[in-house]
Amino acid sequence: MVSIEEYGEFKTAWCPGCGNFPILKSLKQALAERGLAPHDIIISSGIGQAAKLPHYMRCNMFNGLHGRSLPVAQGIKMANPQMHVLVTSGDGCSYGEGGNHFLSALRRNMDLTVLVHDNQIYGLTKGQASPTSARGHVTKAQPEGNRSDGFNPVSTAVAMKASFVARAFSGEPEHLVSVIKEAMAHKGFSLVDILQPCVSFNKVNTYAWYKERAYILKDHDPEDWAAAMTLSEEFGERIPLGVIYRADKPVFGHGGRLAELAYAKNDLKAVLQSYI
């Protein structure tokens, strides 16, 4: 039995009321309920307020560069397939700077769980549009309104038939815990796009805005790709929460832990022999 206290309590750099707090708490809760201790997991993160999350809990972590949490996480998983590897990062990190890594990770399908704190704004740099900001969203950097369409990570992931695609909301922590647990139980790449209000800089997508729209899915079959595709496009007046799509796919994975792999000298000699 693992208690949530084992993950510790830390002072954070987050604003009071930040949507990151419920995500941190829900993650700890989900890990504890799955019986995973701090040393059983490794969290890879990028840069941004969301990416600081592993600094605020006891766990193994690699807190790397902006947008690069996914390549790091995949390297970790390849070197030690026995570890539970998670990624936590924001929408800019995961879908902007790391967009190419995101698409490739969906295709590669390693057994990872990716939690994207999606607040539709760049909070740490004080309020510019993010890849998920809607067209027309006005900020100081986009005074005429965002001139690009918002990126829809959920429909992109479903379109690519990623093996597990879910959406959650930090204002629905109980549901969030259950989705994270389900994502971790899934064998393969699991994406949880978590709607997370930025109380300081996003004056559009607020708690109230999400509360009015978000609803938890009841009768959706996540294995029905066409239905998932349709559902993934639903983002506006109503926003579905839950597992949108799930598929059994070949998982990128193999053998043992590389720290324990040493080559036999005779094998190396045979390799040299092949050049004669």
Place this chain on the structure above:
Amino acid sequence: MSNKNINIVIGGAAGQGLVTIGQLLSKAITRAGHHLLVTQRYMSRVRGGHNTYAIRMGEEKPLGGTESIDILAALNAETLDKHLEAVSEGGLVVAGADLDTEGLNALRIPYEELASKPLFHNTAMLGVLGRTVNLEPAILEELLRQTFGKKGDEVVEANLEVLRKAYAWVADQNHDFSRTLASSDPKGRMMLNGNEAIGLGALAAGCNFVSFYPMTPSTGVAMTLIAKGAPLGLQYEQVEDEIAAMNMALGASYAGARALVTTSGGGFALMEEAVSLAGVSETPIVCVVVQRPGPATGLPTRTEQADLNLVVHAGHGEFPRAVFAPATPEDCFYLTHRAFDLAETYQTPIFVLSEQYLADSYRDVAPFDLDDLPEVARPLLEWEGGEYKRYALTDDGISPRLIPGFSETLVRADSHEHEENSYITEDKAVRVAQNSKRLRKEAGLFEEVIGPDRYGADEPDALMVCWGPTLGACLEAMDRYEGDKSLAVLHFKQVYPLREEQFMDFLTSAGSVIAVEGNATAQFAQLIARDTGFVIKDRILRFDGRAMTWEYVLKGLSDIL
């Protein structure tokens, strides 16, 4: 024309099979006990263009390529147009009877007579060349069996038949090329190029992870690791870009892999941010940069030594590193092995800086001695020293590196400035302490610097300073120099950091000092000036995309001396 070696140049369009002929011939030459040095020139296209595969075979080890051709094997007319001028007196042209070789000392191969199908023309060429340089037919026969065995007996027999006919045909011809070379060491030499030797050096060091994005001319390193290492358990991935390659390798290294990335200049530019990440997170990584001419796409399949500045200065902020520049496949092997040990010991990025010429240059090499290799340092899998601090402040700057997941002790790596226990901080005293700790590792790296090798006269009139594979051209130029000055060569196989006391006396005691480099701005001479204050004014620089040759160096010497 030197009597100790024969320079065979096979020329043709990409797709005509010159590399196949060249490799089979090279292998046969190696197995026959001759020394070998291959220089490949090719263009950035899959078919067509004009490519050459130059084999310099010798009784003595050829040190570098040469411009004068003894046997020109032409697969097309363009080869004759481009290279006839370089054929030496008494040299031979080998070409199909359909090409115009009127008035030349030529073997005009009647392909239709020797080979039943165009498919076998290259085997006919191989046989003609093999017979011309007196290779035992049995060696080529065995090679053809090994090469075509998978395609079935019928294919093997058809090739053998063409080979025999070609041998018999040459015996009946009158031509003026009758030079033979004594074979020196007939037994058990490997034939490999620089990229393969780097891959083998990595495997010998226990490298078990490679992530890469294909980029000429570095791809062969990853191909070697995959072909030879994957069956032993090495994990690999061809990733979406070089940014992913470097970050993935760092993740793997943090989790206990012994990781390598390989790329060329443009790809390395993308990796730079993560080079800094390796520096601050103190994650071991061996980074192989195989140079080609830039800027940007430059001459993508040619050679140059112009990324020294890039690699020495790569990354933002300040952190320790070492840069090796191999001259030969032997260097590639041993320096790459060493790079892993330094990366692991000092927990910082270590670079192997090669270039296209060396990457694609096959040589005959005595099998590497695996038994005599030093052990490569290993990280810890368990911690018993009380509270574990990943970034503990130590006198030598080296903190205990524990691999996560093997015990309950948590291991945390960070790109921010951090406390000893890895927690993010902006405290100014902690910043200074951590940055100083990381830089203290430079003292250890400095102690381990491999000093330059010096060849030639003591207190020479002129000292050539070179690095990487430019060595061969310098040494041969020194040997062939017929002027009245005494010469010496100072060669650096580690180009960073520089340890003044290892070479300053050589520089100051020489009459004149000449930088010989494959770039336009004498980057290494500038580095020496920066770090020692010694300014090298005379320079022999080549930046036309071709490898340095002894002819080029001799010409430069005659202009300077």
